[in-house]
Each structure stands twice: as structure tokens, then as C-alpha cells.
Amino acid sequence: MPPRPTDLIHHPYVPPAGFEAPQPGVFKASTVLFADVAALRARDWKHKDGYTYGLHGTPTTFLLEERIATLEGGRQCLLVPSGLAAIANVNCALLAAGDEVLLPDNVYGPSRLMAEGELARWGISHQRYDPMKPADLERRIGARTRLVWLEAPGSVTLEFPPLAQLAQICRRHGVTSALDNTWGAGLAFNGFDLGAGEGVQPGSGADIVVHALTKYPSGGGDVLMGSIATREEELHVRLKLSHMRMGWGVGGNDAELVLRSLPSLALRYRAQDAAARGLARWLQGRPEIAQVLHPALEGSPGHEHWREACGPDGLAAGLFSVVFHERYAPARVDAFCDALKLFRLGYSWGGPVSLAVPYDIPSMRSAELGTWPHRGVLVRLAIGLEDPADLQADLERALGALSGA
Structure with a gap:
């Protein structure tokens, strides 16, 4: 008598624990199963102390998030489907109608188009500043400025700005700064602690560091993924709430490819x-x-x-x-x-x-x-x-x- 589908779906065998290999396992799920109703109701998706739904994380994506946070010098990390999605998540989490965002004049093109398109339609204004002249950023920050984007170096034309000065201006005005650190890949410099050698100044950099993992972390030209790293828990939760509401998620096999390339x-x-x-x-x-x-x-x-x-x-x-x-x-x-x-x-x-x-x-x-x-x-x-x-x-x-x- 052939097996019934129920027997195949609810098979009692569980592989033994203790398997270990150089590459981590790949977990793929939309549905996550709970032992009982109490566990279902008690599980908190905002922290990495359990699993609730595929969009909120699996062992594979949690592992990649933690490794990218370490790479960037952050404490928390969110994964999104592309570098541009990382920029969009930051914008949507931190900006509202009546706010203003400042972009460097050599900004990544799609980021500028987002400001001119979606953000403008939502009542969010923007200005572009000369990233090589800190005084120009200083004079443009106003009462409605909520976010300043930094890039090092500038997209396509590769001017390297005085990052420490720009970040300091943002801190002095109480404005959140977000750095696109795709070029540096977490290796050339630390986006949170600027300086080199013995001249590193802890906390002198940006509040948020985004990264197109599509580039060097993937390394194969075959994965689209982005990350958002932070150090402040309150800021991380604010970004994560927006991340959940927009339904961002990455596939387990894509996360596997990046994990394989990181070493x-x-x-x-x-x-x-x-x-x-x-x-x-x-x-x-x-x-x-x-x-x-x-x-x-x-x-x-x-x-x-x-x-x-x-x-x-x-x-x-x-x-x-x-x-x-x-x-x-x-x-x-x-x-x-x-x-x-x-x-x-x-x-x-x-x-x-x-x-x-x-x-x-x-x-x-x-x-x-x-x-x-x-x-x-x-x-x-x-x-x-x-x-x-x-x-x-x-x-x-x-x-x-x-x-x-």
C-alpha cells in the first residue's frame, strides 16, 4: 500500500543534532511552526530570541545579519532585497510629510530619483549639498531637516568627502546621518568610527550604515541584497518596524550565497x-x-x-x-x-x-x-x-x- 500524503508531510523522523560543516545550513520558510498557542502568542519578532514568520528571520538570515553587523562595526543589522531597498527603508522609517532630507550632489542616482519621485509625492522635500564643502551642508540644515545622506566616495565620480566633518555637523544639529558604505565594504574604513590607525575616533561617524551586499559581499554578480546596520537600539527598532510593515525579505539561498562569499x-x-x-x-x-x-x-x-x-x-x-x-x-x-x-x-x-x-x-x-x-x-x-x-x-x-x- 503506497504511503499517504499525510504520512510524508507529518513524518516522525528528526535528524540527529550535532552536525557541523564549514558552511552553515540553509533554512527557508514562510510559515514557522509553534509548539502551542502560548508559544505562538509569546514570541517577539523584534528581537533574535525566536522565530515567528519567514519575513522576520530564519537561522540563516539571522546569521548573515550578525556577520554583516560585525563587518560594519555595528550592533544590529537588517537585510533587504537590494542596496536601493536599504535606502528606501531608511527614508520611509525616518521621514514624514513636511520633513526634509539632504543628499550629496554626487549621490547614487536612484537615491536622487527616489527623492524627486516618491518622497516629493509624499510631501518630503530635499536639497542637494556639495559634499566637499562642509560649510555648504551646515548652511542647508534647517528646522525641517531630519536626515542627511553621506556617500564615500561619491557615486561614479568618486570624490572622497571629509566624512568626519560632515558627520560632526549632523550630530551638532541633532540630525540623523546615514552613510552608503558600499564602496568601503566595511573593510576600507569603519562608518561608525572614523579615522585610521591610532587616530580612530569612536562614534565619530554616521548613525546608520547601509551597504549594497550585491557588490563585494556577494562577489559573484548573481545576488541582489542590501543591509542596514546601526548601533542604537531605539533607532534599530524604528527601522525594523518599517522593515516589517513594508514586507522586506530575502531568500534563504541568496543569504547562503553571501555567507559563502564572506570568508x-x-x-x-x-x-x-x-x-x-x-x-x-x-x-x-x-x-x-x-x-x-x-x-x-x-x-x-x-x-x-x-x-x-x-x-x-x-x-x-x-x-x-x-x-x-x-x-x-x-x-x-x-x-x-x-x-x-x-x-x-x-x-x-x-x-x-x-x-x-x-x-x-x-x-x-x-x-x-x-x-x-x-x-x-x-x-x-x-x-x-x-x-x-x-x-x-x-x-x-x-x-x-x-x-x-
């Missing part, structure tokens, strides 16, 4: 950093290039601030941008990008494949602030794990396309 994070970050610096220095000597934008290179905007945050021998991501001489029309720069073979055209970074993307920076910047001084076309290069010599040869071959050669 190699520092090795990959250092390798991509070293390769990027070598290629950036080589491009500094090319006649086609007007400027190379890389925080760790002297002459790049904010280099001295990078030294303050990361140290003179500190880390930097495998990411930099090049500005072509203005004599090259956008169509010629597009031809350069199309001629690349190892560098592929695509957004994001932190994975094994090197990427290139041309940007129209003037359309992304505030005309009022005038923070973009160049007239040439910019191309951002994200360095993967290929042999740097092969990448240099690819770039050199593609540069020939600028003149139509």
Missing part, C-alpha cells in the same frame, strides 16, 4: 584594489585621458580625506573613473567602450568580471552647485578578477577606437 571578501577586495590602482596609474600616463578619478591616487578629488579615513597605506575598492579629453566626442568614447572585449558593458561592480559604463555627468549634477568641472566624457571602470595585464592590453587596444583606428 573571501577581504582577499577579493585587496586583489581588486591592487589591480585597479595599477591600471589607474597606467591610464594617468595616457594622452587620451584628462584625469583619473581614484581616491587613493594623489590629485584625485578628496585624496587627503581618503588618507584621513583609510590611512596612507589604506584600502580602496577596485573602482575608478576616467575623464577623456574634451576633444573626444561622446560617440568616440562610446566606440572605445564598444571596442572593449574583457571589460563588459554593465552596471554594478564587485564581481569577477570587469565592467565599463559611460556616464553623462552634467545631467546628474545640480547646475546651482556646479560641482562637476570637466567637459570630457567620463567612463567608470570596475575591475574584476582577471589578470591585470590582460585588462591593460584590452584597454590599450580599445583606446585605438577613439581615433577610428
